[in-house]
Amino acid sequence: MVDSALHSDFVAQLSAELGDHQAALLVDALMNSPQPTSVRLNPHKAIGTMPEGKQVAWCEWGRYLPERPRFTVDPHFQAGRYYVQEAASMFVGHLLTEALEGDIPQGIRVLDMCAAPGGKTTLYSSIVGSKGVVVANEVIRTRASILADNVMRWGVGNTVVTSNDPSHFGSLEGWFDVVAVDAPCSGEGMFRKSEEAREEWSPDNVRLCAARQRRIMADAWRALRPGGVFIYSTCTFNRTENEDNMAWLAEEFECEHIDIECPEEWGIVRTVADVAECFHFYPHRTTGEGLFAAVVRKGGESRGNSRPPKARKSPFGVVDKQSAAAVGKYIDKQAQVYLATIGENIYAYPQAHWDDIRVVCEQMSAIYSGVRVGQLFGKKFKPDHALSLSTIVSTSATPMVELSLEDAIRYLRREELGCVGELTDGLNLLLFEGAPIGYTKRIGPRTNSLMPKELRIFQQ
Numbered sequence: 001m002v003d004s005a006l007h008s009d010f011v012a013q014l015s016a017e018l019g020d021h022q023a024a025l026l027v028d029a030l031m032n033s034p035q036p037t038s039v040r041l042n043p044h045k046a047i048g049t050m051p052e053g054k055q056v057a058w059c060e061w062g063r064y065l066p067e068r069p070r071f072t073v074d075p076h077f078q079a080g081r082y083y084v085q086e087a088a089s090m091f092v093g094h095l096l097t098e099a100l101e102g103d104i105p106q107g108i109r110v111l112d113m114c115a116a117p118g119g120k121t122t123l124y125s126s127i128v129g130s131k132g133v134v135v136a137n138e139v140i141r142t143r144a145s146i147l148a149d150n151v152m153r154w155g156v157g158n159t160v161v162t163s164n165d166p167s168h169f170g171s172l173e174g175w176f177d178v179v180a181v182d183a184p185c186s187g188e189g190m191f192r193k194s195e196e197a198r199e200e201w202s203p204d205n206v207r208l209c210a211a212r213q214r215r216i217m218a219d220a221w222r223a224l225r226p227g228g229v230f231i232y233s234t235c236t237f238n239r240t241e242n243e244d245n246m247a248w249l250a251e252e253f254e255c256e257h258i259d260i261e262c263p264e265e266w267g268i269v270r271t272v273a274d275v276a277e278c279f280h281f282y283p284h285r286t287t288g289e290g291l292f293a294a295v296v297r298k299g300g301e302s303r304g305n306s307r308p309p310k311a312r313k314s315p316f317g318v319v320d321k322q323s324a325a326a327v328g329k330y331i332d333k334q335a336q337v338y339l340a341t342i343g344e345n346i347y348a349y350p351q352a353h354w355d356d357i358r359v360v361c362e363q364m365s366a367i368y369s370g371v372r373v374g375q376l377f378g379k380k381f382k383p384d385h386a387l388s389l390s391t392i393v394s395t396s397a398t399p400m401v402e403l404s405l406e407d408a409i410r411y412l413r414r415e416e417l418g419c420v421g422e423l424t425d426g427l428n429l430l431l432f433e434g435a436p437i438g439y440t441k442r443i444g445p446r447t448n449s450l451m452p453k454e455l456r457i458f459q460q
């Protein structure tokens with residue numbers, strides 16, 4: 001069967017790989033079935049009135065929504081209390097927890113090599129929590145900025161965003177416990193969502209993607225320590241970019257098998273490539289887009305936690321005691337943080353992982369890390385919007401004011417607030433349904449938003 005909107009070679013490839021019947025069901029789902037909407041909740045932020053819906057089977061924080069709301073004008077979305085993520089992609093979190101047998105070790109280091117816009121990064125950040133560090137890398141600088149914004153909104157403070165070519169991670173050889181490659185691919189699994197993906201597909205492009213994926217995989221593999229977990233994923237169906245690449249990896253490098261539990265009722269199709277366990281999400285069988293994911297352990301002798309070479313140049317400056325005291329007032333007393341400057345800004349890092357974060361920032365081109373807490377102007381501290389959205393924000397340092405939905409949207413548009421009379425003169429932490437969404441400064445009858453202009457929304 002051939003559908004005019006899909007490349008005939010693509011349909012032929014599906015038939016050859018899946019058989020005519022399954023291929024026909026898949027083509028029908030790609031062309032005719034509606035796109036499901038799903039979100040993933042942020043477990044590190046209080047969850048009050050949030051989008052409610054059926055849980056995604058393979059992710060405790062995943063929810064299917066009955067319809068697609070206008071996310072941009074939802075203050076909860078802007079404050080990073082959930083991330084809009086298609087459901088199949090959440091499966092990599094299941095692979096990670098299964099591979100670690102449900103036990104996230106203290107000091108864990110995770111590298112997400114192809115990370116923008118940040119769907120999987122924020123999931124890894126939630127799983128790792130206070131136990132360790134996630135390095136989210138994106139080679140394309142403009143995309144890395146979007147990734148940094150999303151990481152900032154997520155607010156857990158355990159993530160470093162870098163913008164490097166995968167080959168640069170050679171200087172952190174054998175350093176990570178987990179390396180994930182969510183590779184750029186031919187995008188067959190996105191055909192339902194994206195006309196562009198359908199138009200750009202060709203057999204030649206599949207081959208080009210597969211070759212590029214192998215280069216990224218080889219660079220990523222170097223950064224992984226022996227005994228560490230390697231997760232590979234694409235949003236495409238074909239064997240060339242998926243099983244063939246995993247088989248290639250196992251031939252080139254020492255890979256070991258990892259047992260993964262995956263109940264049959266989830267509808268995921270399991271395959272094997274050499275020692276790798278592989279998983280296919282087909283939209284006619286699972287509620288979500290197309291996805292391929294696979295996992296292996298790196299074999300070989302562990303040489304302990306190998307130290308990277310000496311730093312080229314440290315971006316960090318020291319925060320003196322007096323400044324630390326002025327800034328510390330705005331940070332939750334329970335949070336154990338290390339403060340350091342980068343340029344004019346002061347950043348907070350989880351104390352337990354400061355050494356690891358420092359190493360990454362000294363080796364790589366880091367564009368965001370930890371939580372940007374603000375700037376000191378003489379003795380006066382100006383907190384950053386990122387602090388208000390982080391899990392370390394103090395709720396006792398400034399007056400807090402609950403906003404109506406109308407005022408919260410005004411705030412997101414950087415307009416004058418209707419409730420200015422209810423604010424205290426000076427700095428106020430604004431809440432929507434109990435959760436912080438940003439700071440504003442009241443000066444008499446006016447308010448000055450501390451939300452950066454670049455983040456303002458334009459929709460009504």
Ligand code: SAM
Nearest residue numbers: 114115116117118119120139140182183184216
């Ligand atoms: N992991 C992301 C998420 O869950 O939101 C999606 C990543 S997307 C599938 C693949 C990413 O790889 C893109 O952001 C793309 O810019 C990046 N990329 C493109 N070419 C690359 C290359 N040669 N090396 C590494 N990454 C590349």
